């Protein structure tokens with residue numbers, strides 16, 4: 003018995019772990035999908051007259067599940083669990099191999115457990131997602147450049163809108179906690195890695211696995227329902243809906259795994275002496291975000307499981323003819339959907355709160371208020387979901403209470419504003435792109451927040467609901483506030499993640515292009531929304547022409563700004579100035595490790611004796 | 623489940639408490655999932671849209687009668703027995719009684735397999751088609767999800783028994799303790815399903 007344990011498992015020749023990488027994953031996934039598709043085509047019985055149109059859904063879903071299982075097996079996700087069952091835990095050497103020791107670029111294409119590799123993987127996939135989502139946005143805006151539309155087929159237009167929506171939501175969910183929560187957070191708290199390195203790799207590769215069904219969906223009818231995939235509409239939508247369902251289910255698993263992992267890391271692995279009131283505010287933001295997602299996404303998962311059952315098995319969860327309810331879907335969807343807004347926003351704002359003291363050289367203006375604000379938003383955000391359903395007719399008596407809880411959120415949100423403004427107030431600012439991003443966030447989030455108050459108001463919402471005003475509002479929050487924080491975080495932590503400084507000039511050019519373009523685009527969209535232009539519609543009355551043209555011009559400006567940023571990322575990464583260890587003279591722990599960062603970050607684990615904002619006393 | 627990925631050696635207690643928290647957090651997600659299912663059940667039951675929770679008889683077929691919740695309770699009872707066996711194993715481990723540890727783990731594993739088979743039979747022998755109204759939809763949702771849970775339990779208890787058999791739990795028991803948490807949740811979630819199905 004003991005020989006089993008002590009015998010080194012990595013024998014000469016290539017072991018299974020060493021063979022698996024993205025190529026084996028894609029091949030195994032594709033082959034499994036193809037085989038299952040053929041078999042299902044062959045053997046699944048034809049639809050009966052009672053149950054029409056379910057066979058193709060079954061075939062599609064089964065093939066997608068096969069892809070998923072094949073891909074995850076091929077990348078090596080099952081090695082750990084099976085070795086556990088067999089009682090042959092991974093040896094030290096195998097774990098070092100998995101961590102990517104001495105492997106060079108190859109480790110980015112494997113089931114690598116080093117949190118720094120996972121962070122970079124997340125960064126790249128976030129950029130890819132924004133790239134695709136951005137192209138879709140430009141297609142939308144180009145089509146809306148003229149009132150009659152027609153440039154894109156209406157059905158394709160619907161699908162572009164739905165895909166743009168869901169892909170950008172996922173992109174923004176992972177844009178801070180993915181790259182920076184994985185790469186920076188463990189170093190910031192003085193840990194050698196995440197609590198569960200293999201789960202970390204799992205959370206990333208699940209997202210890659212999830213992407214394929216979404217792309218697949220585009221070729222089998224697309225996602226014609228908008229990102230919210232309301233039932234029973236989704237039950238009647240083309241086969242592409244199955245891709246959406248699979249995408250959400252896999253992404254929900256990724257969110258759960260990442261949430262448990264990041265939260266455990268923060269709770270259990272902070273350095274000696276890093277008490278909660280010495281823990282940097284970015285850590286709070288990251289934890290609030292993933293902990294909020296933890297109970298929220300399973301609800302979304304369930305809603306999609308039932309959606310799949312309705313489509314493929316003809317059950318009636320949402321089909322009123324069979325005793326189902328569309329309101330059921332709306333409730334489940336928004337119980338996830340509203341907390342998700344703060345899953346996106348909180349870490350982005352927290353990242354800027356982390357930078358504010360660095361660039362003003364003063365302590366964070368009331369750390370406690372910042373923590374209370376984050377906690378207050380997280381707590382309230384699970385009690386507001388039905389503000390998306392005022393007009394749906396579900397429980398009109400609850401409209402007033404939901405209006406109240408929604409408007410209460412302004413209070414903790416105001417606290418976060420207070421912290422940022424208080425930190426900037428009379429500071430001697432070091433003007434960098436991240437510093438300016440704080441101002442941009444305050445401006446955009448103010449507009450996004452105040453327009454949100456109008457939408458939370460039941461009578462006003464009766465008029466504004468379903469219009470472009472709503473679209474403009476949530477772009478102001480998710481993009482104007484969220485993305486602005488994420489881009490600042492990219493520039494701020496770029497030196498630590500790549501060892502090179504982000505090109506200063508390019509960061510400024512892109513900042514102004516994006517911010518000006520953004521405000522032009524979405525102020526234009528507010529005006530047409532107020533005038534009554536419905537969202538998700540491919541053509542519109544000619545009275546809305548000017549506003550739409552302005553929005554389209556703004557959108558193209560954003561695109562140029564984003565391309566400049568992309569150029570900045572690539573050129574700085576390849577040939578930027580070598581970054582010193584602590585280019586911003588910041589006091590958090592990630593700046594105490596050398597570039598490039600050694601595999602296990604710290605040779606000797608640090609001990610923390612004060613908070614990270616000791617820049618002298620704040621004056622008035 | 624080993625987390626000692628690196629050369630720097632960590633105290634098994636530290637590793638154990640970290641793993642316990644990780645599992646509990648994953649269970650938070652699973653609990654949210656299970657509670658949402660209960661919400662779905664009682665929401666649709668309460669709404670009884672178009673009187674289709676349990677459809678009345680039509681010309682083609684008779685009225686849909688709810689199944690007895692007996693099998694659901696039986697599966698839960700077997701799962702509870704599995705939990706007891708696992709607790710017995712854990713107690714053995716704490717008292718340095720390896721035989722008891724191995725025996726209890728084995729019995730727990732067998733219980734999970736029996737429960738899985740029983741759950742499968744409930745699904746396979748249900749006298750419904752999927753389109754027989756909202757109650758039947760929920761019936762399938764609950765039984766299929768419990769089946770998935772039980773399959774995971776088989777996997778976990780198999781690993782647990784095998785590791786006990788190999789003597790991997792001689793020096794510390796934190797993993798057995800975490801498997802206990804899973805078993806408790808297995809029983810509670812199965813019970814939530816049986817409870818719901820008792821109110822057709």
Ligand SMILES: [Cu+2]
Pocket residue numbers: 339340343386387389390
């Ligand atoms: Cu909301």
